[in-house]
Amino acid sequence: MPQAFRTTLLSLRDLLVSAGPLALLALALLVLAYAWLDPTPPRRVTLATGPAQSAYDEFGKRYRQALAANNIEVVLLPSQGSSDNLRLLREGRADLGFVQGGSNDRATQEENGLASLGSLFVEPVWLFYREQAARQRGAAAGFTSLTQLEGLRLNVGSPGSGVPPLMQKLFEANRIDPSRLTLSQLGETPATMALLAGDIDAIVFASAPQSLMVQMLLQTPGIRLMDFAQSEAYSRRFPFLSPVVLPRGVVDLSRDLPPADLRLVATTTALLAREQTHPALVQLFAQAAMDLHSPAGWFNRAGSFPNIEHSEYPVSREAERTIRGGRPFLQRYLSFWLANLVERMWLALGIIIAILLPLSRIVPPLYEFRIRSRVFRWYGQLRSLEVQLQDGADPAQVARELDALERKVAGINVPLSYADELYALRNNISLVRRRLREA
Structure with a gap:
């Protein structure tokens, strides 16, 4: 040598x-920092959605596809709806879930350990009825008030969804005795089939316009959508409701559906996460929300959603940073896993360097x-x-x-x-x- x-x-x-x-x-300090910060998120996360063919179910599939690009498996957990999703989140059976505004009271929200990733879309209250039932009630021009429904067979949504408690509040505001209606609580699909078969006179559910049931009923002959003439009054009485308008011809321009502007009341749906959900996963879901919900829709302009203003739940810091600042700088040039590791370890690295410099x-x-x-x-x-x-x-x-x-x-x-x-x-x-x- x-x-x-x-x-x-x-x-x-x-x-x-x-x-x-x-x-x-x-090396020892790095290992301790890694164990304390836990920068690497799990590769499997559970999202509580809703009934089959509902808007929640459709959006759940889109989130699953969006996160699959980063090798995250999103397990979709079907549920009865918003109230059921809240229960699944509290029990720890779901990491995230879609929750409709007004499904829970503010007194218990802070105790649930839940954080909001922002409002994603509006969910109008769709009250479809048979045109024949309206003529029999002497309302050939169509129903415009809930008081006109007395004596009809009405489906108010399945147990576990947010519609039954919402309709209860609206009945109380209109001084309607529920015993004067024939109420049922079928799921969306059975209720729609019963409406088309004439077994019930009207159904009501809250859903985004992307719902297949909504799209189908809006174009079904003999089925009409109730015009909430008092939509502004409802929004004044209930802070979680807002007035929206379904523009004329937005469903089908060639057939001019609907033939006139229809006034509706709507809630907003938020994506909630448990406190134990990894921050990196919250960040990924917030990024997916910006891609999925920012385009213009029937009831919103482009960029209106996701929205973190006037949230009923505390807003997640990760979600707020993502919605306000967009995709993190490092993730624009590096893979998600590497960028996430650097983002979550840089502070620890700085502290370690500050300790080691004098010793060096x-x-x-x-x-x-x-x-x-x-x-x-x-x-x-x-x-x-x-x-x-x-x-x-x-x-x-x-x-x-x-x-x-x-x-x-x-x-x-x-x-x-x-x-x-x-x-x-x-x-x-x-x-x-x-x-x-x-x-």
Whole structure:
């Protein structure tokens, strides 16, 4: 092995040994920071949606597809609706869920450990009725008030959805005695089939216009949508309701459906997450929400959603940062997993560097000590030989020990920057040898 290469290897070894304790400390701090921050999210998350073919179900499929791009598996958990989703979140059976505005009272929201990722879309209250039933009630022009429904067979939504408690509040506001109606609580699909078959006169449910049931009923002959003429009054009485208008022709321009503007009342649906849901997953869902809900719709302009203003629940900090600032800078250029790791560890890395910088100052002196100790440790033996010579020891024995010392020193390897120390030792050995000859 060439001498220069051997010297380089020895210098590297000394450098590694000198910096080893500092490197081990840095590694230990990194491991502790990683365990404390838990920067890597789970690859599986559960999203509570809603009944089959509902808007919640359709949006759940879109979220699953969006997060699959980052190797996150979204398990869709069907439910009866908004109230059922709240129960699943409280019980820990779902990590996130769609919840309709007004489904819960503010007194218990802060106790549930839930955070909002923002309002995603409006859910109008769709009250479809049979045109024949309206004519029999003397309302050939159509129903415009809930009081006109007395005596009819009305389906108010399935148990677990947010519609039954909402309709109860609207009945109370209109002083309608529920006993004067024939109420049922069928799911959306059975209720729609019963409406089309004439077994019930009207159905009501709250859903986004993307719902397949809504799209189908709006275009079914003989089925009409109630015009909430008092929509503004409802929004004044109930803060979670807002008036919206279904514009004329928005369903089908060629068939002019609907033939006139229809006034509706609507709630907003929020995406809620449990406190235990990993922040990186919350960030990913917020990004997906911006892609899925920002386009213009029947009841909103482009960019209106997701919205974190006037939220009924505390807004997640991760969701607020994403909605206000968009995709994080690093995720624009790096993969999600790498960018997330850097984003969540950078503060810990800064603290570790602040701790290690002062400690790193001991590495150069320690390295210098290790190199120079190869040379200086032989000065003790050389001094001992010199003392023996002065005390009248046998010159031949001293000469043999001096020769052995010189052979050992000849095998010392030090970096070129420390060669002067080695040559100084050799000169001192030669000096002692001259004194030996003189003796």
